[in-house]
Amino acid sequence: xxxxxxxxxxxxxxxxxxxxxxxxxxxxxxxxxxxxxxxxxxxxxxxxxxxxxxxxxxxxxxxxxxxxxxxxxxxxxxxxxxxxxxxxxxxxxxxxxxxxxxxxxxxxxxxxxxxxxxxxxxxxxxxxxxxxxxxxxxxxxxxxxxxxxxxxxxxxxxxxxxxxxxxxxxxxxxxxxxxxxxxxxxxxxxxxxxxxxxxxxxxxxxxxxxxxxxxxxxxxxxxxxxxxxxxxxxxxxxxxxxxxxxxxxxxxxxxxxxxxxxxxxxxxxxxxxxxxxxxxxxxxxxxxxxxxxxxxxxxxxxxxxxxxxxxxxxxxxxxxxxxxxxxxxxxxxx
Amino acid sequence: xxxxxxxxxxxxxxxxxxxxxxxxxxxxxxxxxxxxxxxxxxxxxxxxxxxxxxxxxxxxxxxxxxxxxxxxxxxxxxxxxxxxxxxxxxxxxxxxxxxxxxxxxxxxxxxxxxxxxxxxxxxxxxxxxxxxxxxxxxxxxxxxxxxxxxxxxxxxxxxxxxxxxxxxxxxxxxxxxxxxxxxxxxxxxxxxxxxxxxxxxxxxxxxxxxxxxxxxxxxxxxxxxxxxxxxxxxxxxxxxxxxxxxxxxxxxxxxxxxxxxxxxxxxxxxxxxxxxxxxxxxxxxxxxxxxxxxxxxxxxxxxxxxxxxxxxxxxxxxxxxxxxxxxxxxxxxx
DNA sequence: CGGTGTTTCTACAACGTTGTAAACGGGATT
DNA sequence: AATCCCGTTTACAACGTTGTAGAAACACCG
Numbered sequence: 097x098x099x100x101x102x103x104x105x106x107x108x109x110x111x112x113x114x115x116x117x118x119x120x121x122x123x124x125x126x127x128x129x130x131x132x133x134x135x136x137x138x139x140x141x142x143x144x145x146x147x148x149x150x151x152x153x154x155x156x157x158x159x160x161x162x163x164x165x166x167x168x169x170x171x172x173x174x175x176x177x178x179x180x181x182x183x184x185x186x187x188x189x190x191x192x193x194x195x196x197x198x199x200x201x202x203x204x205x206x207x208x209x210x211x212x213x214x215x216x217x218x219x220x221x222x223x224x225x226x227x228x229x230x231x232x233x234x235x236x237x238x239x240x241x242x243x244x245x246x247x248x249x250x251x252x253x254x255x256x257x258x259x260x261x262x263x264x265x266x267x268x269x270x271x272x273x274x275x276x277x278x279x280x281x282x283x284x285x286x287x288x289x290x291x292x293x294x295x296x297x298x299x300x301x302x303x304x305x306x307x308x309x310x311x312x313x314x315x316x317x318x319x320x321x322x323x324x325x326x327x328x329x330x331x332x333x334x335x336x337x338x339x340x341x342x343x344x345x346x347x348x349x350x351x352x353x354x355x356x357x358x359x360x361x362x363x364x365x366x367x368x369x370x371x372x373x374x375x376x377x378x379x380x381x382x383x384x385x386x387x388x389x390x391x392x393x394x395x396x397x398x399x400x401x402x403x404x405x406x407x408x409x410x411x412x413x414x415x416x417x418x419x420x421x422x423x424x425x426x427x428x429x430x
Numbered sequence: 431x432x433x434x435x436x437x438x439x440x441x442x443x444x445x446x447x448x449x450x451x452x453x454x455x456x457x458x459x460x461x462x463x464x465x466x467x468x469x470x471x472x473x474x475x476x477x478x479x480x481x482x483x484x485x486x487x488x489x490x491x492x493x494x495x496x497x498x499x500x501x502x503x504x505x506x507x508x509x510x511x512x513x514x515x516x517x518x519x520x521x522x523x524x525x526x527x528x529x530x531x532x533x534x535x536x537x538x539x540x541x542x543x544x545x546x547x548x549x550x551x552x553x554x555x556x557x558x559x560x561x562x563x564x565x566x567x568x569x570x571x572x573x574x575x576x577x578x579x580x581x582x583x584x585x586x587x588x589x590x591x592x593x594x595x596x597x598x599x600x601x602x603x604x605x606x607x608x609x610x611x612x613x614x615x616x617x618x619x620x621x622x623x624x625x626x627x628x629x630x631x632x633x634x635x636x637x638x639x640x641x642x643x644x645x646x647x648x649x650x651x652x653x654x655x656x657x658x659x660x661x662x663x664x665x666x667x668x669x670x671x672x673x674x675x676x677x678x679x680x681x682x683x684x685x686x687x688x689x690x691x692x693x694x695x696x697x698x699x700x701x702x703x704x705x706x707x708x709x710x711x712x713x714x715x716x717x718x719x720x721x722x723x724x725x726x727x728x729x730x731x732x733x734x735x736x737x738x739x740x741x742x743x744x745x746x747x748x749x750x751x752x753x754x755x756x757x758x759x760x761x762x763x764x
Numbered sequence: 765c766g767g768t769g770t771t772t773c774t775a776c777a778a779c780g781t782t783g784t785a786a787a788c789g790g791g792a793t794t
Numbered sequence: 795a796a797t798c799c800c801g802t803t804t805a806c807a808a809c810g811t812t813g814t815a816g817a818a819a820c821a822c823c824g
Contacts, residue, residue, distance in 0.1 A: 098545070098568075100810055111774045115453070116812065125774055143542040147490065148810035150546075151779050158524070158546070165510060168711065172506030176499060179527055191523045193513055203661070208477040209433070209522050212484075212546075234432075255594040289714035315560040353713040373499065379687040381715045421666050434780055445804050448784065458802055482780035485809050 099142045110134035119144060150212070158188045159402060160213045162204055164196035164221055168318060169345060170221065170372045170391075174240075177395030178217060185403055187214075196317065198222025205230045205237075215402040221287050236405035238398050241292060242416045250405060251417040252398040254389035256288050259422040260295025262301075263341060263387050264371055266424050272367055273340035276311040278326040279318060279343025279349055292343045292371065293406075310335045311377045315347055323350025331358055338366060339430065345370035345377050345386055352380065352429065369429035382428035390420025433476045440468035453478060462635060484546070492522045493736060494550045496538055498530035502707045503551065504678060504725075508574075511729030514552060517736055518641025521548070530621075530651065539564045539571075549736040555621050570739035572732045576625060585751040586732040586738060588723035590622050593756040594629025595636075597675060597703055597721050601760050606673035607703055609634075610645040610759045612651060612660040612685055613677025626677045626705065632633035644669045649681055657684025665692055672700060672762065675747045678719055679711050686714065686763065700763035716762035724754030 101119075104255040105112035117127060119132040125133075130193050138335060150156045159186025161178050163171040178187045190213060194200045201223050215236040223230075231237055242256060267275050277296050281289040286362040288430060293312070296309075300307050310333065313326035323342055327350065330337065340355070348370030352362055362382055370377060370386035377384035397418055405413075435453075439446035444463060446560040451459060459467075461547050470476075484490045495512050497505040508721025524547060528534045544550060545648075549570040557564075559579040565571055568755045571583040573685035576590060601609050611630050615623040627646070634641050644667065647660035657676055661684065664671065674689070682704030687698055694700050696716055704711060709716035731752055 098810095112810090113774060113812085114772085116810095117773085120812080124770095126772065129772080130719050143545060145485070145810050146542060146546040147484035147777090150812045151479070151485050151781085151809090151811075152813085154779085156481065167507045167510040169503060169506065169710075170505065172509075173501045175525070176501040178502065179525055180453065183527075188546075190522055190527075191509070192515055193510065193517075193520075201505075208480060211477060212480040212522075221772095320709055324713065342572070349710075350713050353715055356715055375504075375654055376683075376710060379658065379684050381465065381687055381690050383687075399800080402485075422522055432780090436780080446780090446781085447805080450780095451803085454782080458800095460802065463802080482809090483782075485779090485811085486781045486783085508810085520824060589774050 097290075098145065098147070099140045101142075104133065104136045104140055106141045107140060108133045111260075115142075126207055127183070128275055147243065156212055156214050157186060158190055158213050160190045160192060160210055160398070161192050162192040162201070163219045164317075165193055166191065169346060169374045170318075173374065174391055174395055177392050178399060181396045181399040185399060187399070187403075188214045192222070192289060196221030198224070198227075202227060205233070210235055214406045217398045217402060236253070236402055237306040238402045238405070240398060241287065241395065242419075243415075244291075247348060248415055250393055250401045250415050252401055253417065253419050254288075255422050256291035256418045257295040257298065258294035259387045259389060259424075260341075260343075260371070261299040262295075262424055263371065264296045264299030265303065267339045267348060267369055267424075268299065268305065268340065269428060270367065270430065273305060274308075274337040275305075275320045275339040275341055276313060276330055276335065276337040276344065277341045278313045278323055278330075278347045280312050280314045281316050282314075285376055289343055297340060311337060315343070318344045318347050320346045320350035320353070323347035324354045326351075327351035327354040340367065340368050342370045345372040345384060346384070346385055346430075349376065349380055352382075352384070363428065363430050373425050377425075380426065380429070385427045385430035386425050387422055388425050391424050393394060393420045432479065434472045435476075438467065438470045438476045441474060449476075456624055462473045463531045463572040468570045472612035480539055482692045488549050489519060489553070490546055492524055492547050493733070494524045494526060494544055496535070496550060497553045498529050498651075499527055500525065501600065503680060503708045503710060504652075507708065508725055508729055509555070509732065511715060511726050512733060515730045515733040516572055519729050519733060521733075521737075526634075527679070528555070528588070530555030532558070532561075536561060536564055539567070544569055548740045551732045551736060559580075563741060568579055570736055570746065572736045572739070574728065576753075577749075578625075582749055584735045584749050586728055586735055587751065588622075588725075588728060589753045589756050590625035591632065592627040593723060593758075594675075594705070595679075596629075596756070596758055597629045598633030598734040599637065599707065600719075600748055600760075601641065601673045601701055601764060602633065604701065604764065606644065606764075607639060608671040608673055609639075610664055610669070610671040611675045611677065612647045612657055612664075614646045614648045615650050616648075622696045623677055630675060649677075652678045652681050654684035655699060657681035658688045659684075661685035661688040674700060674702050676702065676704045679706040679708045679718060682718060682720070682763075683710065684715055686718070697764050705764040711759075712761065717763035719757050719761045722755055722759050723756045727754045730733040 101112040101115045104115045182189045217238045219240040239251045242253045243251040314422035315322040315326050352368045369382045371385045377386045434521045435446040435449045438449045516523045551572045553574040573585045577585040649656040649660045686702045705720045709718045709724035711720045
């Protein structure tokens with residue numbers, strides 16, 4: 097079977113605890129013994145048994161990342177950054193997909209799987225105010241998304257309202273008056289949809305433009321297909337509009353595709369603006385004007401925040417909320 | 431602290447081993463005791479300590495998935511399927527990014543992190559024939575990608591050569607003669623680039639078209655930017671071509687963007703064809719004709735293969751290679 | 765050379781679980 | 795009524811590691 101501390105100890109002629117000390121960088125070891133032990137380790141190819149280590153120490157050096165779906169590009173890019181940031185900190189990342197479903201989010205929070213984990217970064221969609229209790233467990237949780245409810249955990253977020261407002265104002269400033277939005281979703285209680293809609297409305301109000309409900313198109317999930325579907329809807333309903341604000345890039349891209357199929361020119365006839373600044377956005381035709389919400393900063397900060405909470409006794413500190421800087425990235429589509 | 435078997439046992443008035451037996455579904459338990467125990471479990475909210483369980487049983491119910499980068503859409507979509515398939519089998523997935531770098535791939539294979547894992551699904555780019563030894567460890571490994579070398583592990587793959595050939599033939603059959611390819615990469619010893627290039631050349635040979643090296647554009651990584659860059663290259667070099675075959679969709683999309691910037695019409699002036707059938711491909715403008723390589727089948731099969739290898743004693747069976755069915759998905763771009 | 769203080773090393777007891785083997789019942793068999 | 799047997803439960807010993815506390819080795823001093 098696998099090589100253990102005892103095997104190494106025997107070969108090196110020391111007690112197995114000394115080997116453990118060498119492995120863990122305990123300072124008081126004579127250079128000669130250290131070398132002996134290290135040679136034995138190398139010779140046998142010893143690797144610590146991490147299960148045993150976790151059992152004993154309580155630490156797993158693993159975090160969980162839970163996102164709705166990894167095949168939504170936004171979450172894929174986010175996950176990529178989170179995993180990279182975690183690795184830099186010596187942590188391994190375990191990825192869960194919730195489908196944005198409240199039940200699955202709750203099930204995950206209660207799952208014993210998480211106890212092989214030091215903490216969780218959760219990007220929730222379905223959870224609501226009444227689910228605060230599920231977060232009360234001993235496991236540190238960092239939420240991605242604004243602190244809409246009184247949840248007892250840290251939050252790292254983008255500035256959904258302000259960014260959506262800035263995006264909308266950008267459209268207004270470039271002369272658009274009838275701005276459709278895609279992505280509204282009443283079911284999603286805490287999510288970005290609500291907040292981005294609020295930003296949109298704030299912008300309209302600030303610019304003295306009346307809010308017209310007919311310009312609002314729903315989309316429960318934010319795939320390209322949902323954006324396309326919503327756009328078909330808008331076109332079918334015969335609502336007039338000169339711009340579309342997709343609540344994320346994939347929605348916007350789906351919509352843009354349908355617009356052009358319908359013979360409308362982007363941006364001449366209809367401006368299109370997204371949210372996320374996916375890699376894809378820069379290569380769309382026309383390239384997609386969008387909001388860069390600070391994805392990488394969010395990922396790094398989420399990991400750092402989680403680590404702080406895990407390590408030592410950050411446990412008692414007040415829940416923090418931190419928001420990334422954003423910017424509107426002007427391209428061809430608006 | 432956390433609730434243990436002992437705590438439950440005490441409350442239920444049985445030995446802790448009986449609780450363990452209940453938890454593990456051991457059959458010989460009187461209904462009355464089972465109920466007592468289950469009530470105690472519920473009351474205390476007992477959850478098994480998975481580290482202890484792993485230590486004792488040797489199983490972790492975790493698999494690792496290693497891909498070059500999660501922000502390459504192909505790998506994101508693949509990961510999404512793998513994680514879902516693993517979850518169905520009751521496994522948790524731990525995701526690693528290798529950057530497609532040989533050293534990091536090797537480092538991962540030797541990392542003690544993997545010993546908290548029952549097996550590994552690896553999508554290698556840099557590994558070569560000489561690295562077979564690194565795979566000889568006790569950990570079951572399933573490779574994604576053709577069995578180019580004599581590696582002692584299972585392979586699940588797409589039909590790179592045949593699919594690339596079919597794609598190229600599709601272009602030829604629609605009248606194209608000067609077909610550029612993007613994605614060649616000599617550094618990548620075992621990867622898809624070589625195989626897809628071979629398919630391309632086979633198609634040309636079969637159709638009696640001469641292979642012209644000037645039509646081959648390199649791209650080490652397969653991001654959109656690399657596709658764009660390669661296309662600029664082709665255009666700058668003044669090579670004539672009436673079609674472009676991107677070795678994956680993102681390359682093709684990056685290239686398509688540059689083509690249209692340069693005032694070339696797709697598909698009238700230049701046909702564009704990709705590989706992967708990303709969600710994105712259907713919504714590009716024009717929508718991207720591409721190869722569906724059977725991503726979901728690959729993911730499910732990889733998980734199933736790994737599971738077979740893990741469970742019981744699939745360990746001794748001969749390494750298997752299984753390849754997915756593919757199809758050319760005709761859309762607007764070619 | 766004995767005493768003192770420091771460094772280095774070790775013995776032992778956990779951590780919470782599962783496998784093994786044996787103990788405990790009570791109903792059927794003799 | 796003593797025996798056997800099967801279904802049910804239990805005690806005990808691992809799994810490989812780290813924390814604690816103390817033993818051993820060593821250096822230094824008077």
